[in-house]
Amino acid sequence: DAKTTQPPSMDCAEGRAANLPCNHSTISGNEYVYWYRQIHSQGPQYIIHGLKNNETNEMASLIITEDRKSSTLILPHATLRDTAVYYCIVRLPTDSWGKLQFGAGTQVVVTP
Amino acid sequence: NAGVMQNPRHLVRRRGQEARLRCSPMKGHSHVYWYRQLPEEGLKFMVYLQKENIIDESGMPKERFSAEFPKEGPSILRIQQVVRGDSAAYFCASSPTGASDYGYTFGSGTRLTVV
Numbered sequence: 001d002a003k004t005t006q007p008p009s010m011d012c013a014e015g016r017a018a019n020l021p022c023n024h025s026t027i028s029g030n031e032y033v034y035w036y037r038q039i040h041s042q043g044p045q046y047i048i049h050g051l052k053n054n055e056t057n058e059m060a061s062l063i064i065t066e067d068r069k070s071s072t073l074i075l076p077h078a079t080l081r082d083t084a085v086y087y088c089i090v091r092l093p094t095d096s097w098g099k100l101q102f103g104a105g106t107q108v109v110v111t112p
Numbered sequence: 113n114a115g116v117m118q119n120p121r122h123l124v125r126r127r128g129q130e131a132r133l134r135c136s137p138m139k140g141h142s143h144v145y146w147y148r149q150l151p152e153e154g155l156k157f158m159v160y161l162q163k164e165n166i167i168d169e170s171g172m173p174k175e176r177f178s179a180e181f182p183k184e185g186p187s188i189l190r191i192q193q194v195v196r197g198d199s200a201a202y203f204c205a206s207s208p209t210g211a212s213d214y215g216y217t218f219g220s221g222t223r224l225t226v227v
Contacts (some may be wrong), residue, residue: 046215102155
C-alpha cells in the first residue's frame with residue numbers, strides 16, 4: 001500500500017469548512033483513498049473513500065486531484081463533535097484484507 | 113442493527129494474569145480484525161479472522177497472544193501472562209467480506225490496564 005503524508009494538526013472554526021490535505025504521490029492505479037477518523041477514546045469511524053472521481057456523502061466530500069497524487073477531505077460545516085484525528089489511507093480494497101495502515105493522521109480541533 | 117460490540121470496555125489485570133477480550137461483529141459480518149493502539153501511538157493491525165479460521169496473524173506478537181473466532185459466539189483475543197507493556201486500547205472491526213469496499217466498522221474498544 002502507498003504511504004500518505006498528512007499535516008500533524010490543524011484548527012478550524014465551528015461552522016466553517018475544514019479542508020484536510022493528504023499527499024499520496026506513490027499511489028498506484030488501482031488504489032483507493034480512504035478516510036477514517038477517531039474521536040477521543042472511540043474506535044475509528046469510516047468517513048468516505050474514492051478512486052478518481054470526487055465523492056460526497058452525508059459526512060464529507062473527497063476531492064482527488066487529476067494525477068491522484070493528493071486529495072482533500074472537506075467537512076463542509078465543522079462542528080465541535082468533528083474534533084478528532086483524521087486518517088488518510090491508500091489501499092486496494094481487494095488486497096491486504098482488513099490490514100489498514102494507519103499513520104499518525106491529522107489532529108483536527110474545532111473551536112467555538 | 114447493533115454495531116460491533118466489544119466487552120469489557122475497561123479491563124484491569126495484574127501482571128501475570130490472563131486477559132480475554134471479546135468482539136461480536138455486526139450482524140451478517142463474518143470477518144473480524146483486531147487492532148492495538150498503544151498510548152500516544154497509532155493503530156496497528158494484529159490479526160484477521162473468518163469464522164473458525166485465522167487468515168492473517170502477521171501483526172500478532174509471537175508469544176502470549178492468541179485469537180479465535182468460533183462458529184458460534186464472539187471473537188476472542190486472549191493475552192496470557194500480561195505485562196505492563198500490554199496496556200493499550202484494543203479495537204475490533206468487522207466486515208461482510210474480506211475485501212470490503214465499504215470501509216470497516218470498528219467497535220468502541222477495550223482498554224486494558226496492567227498493574
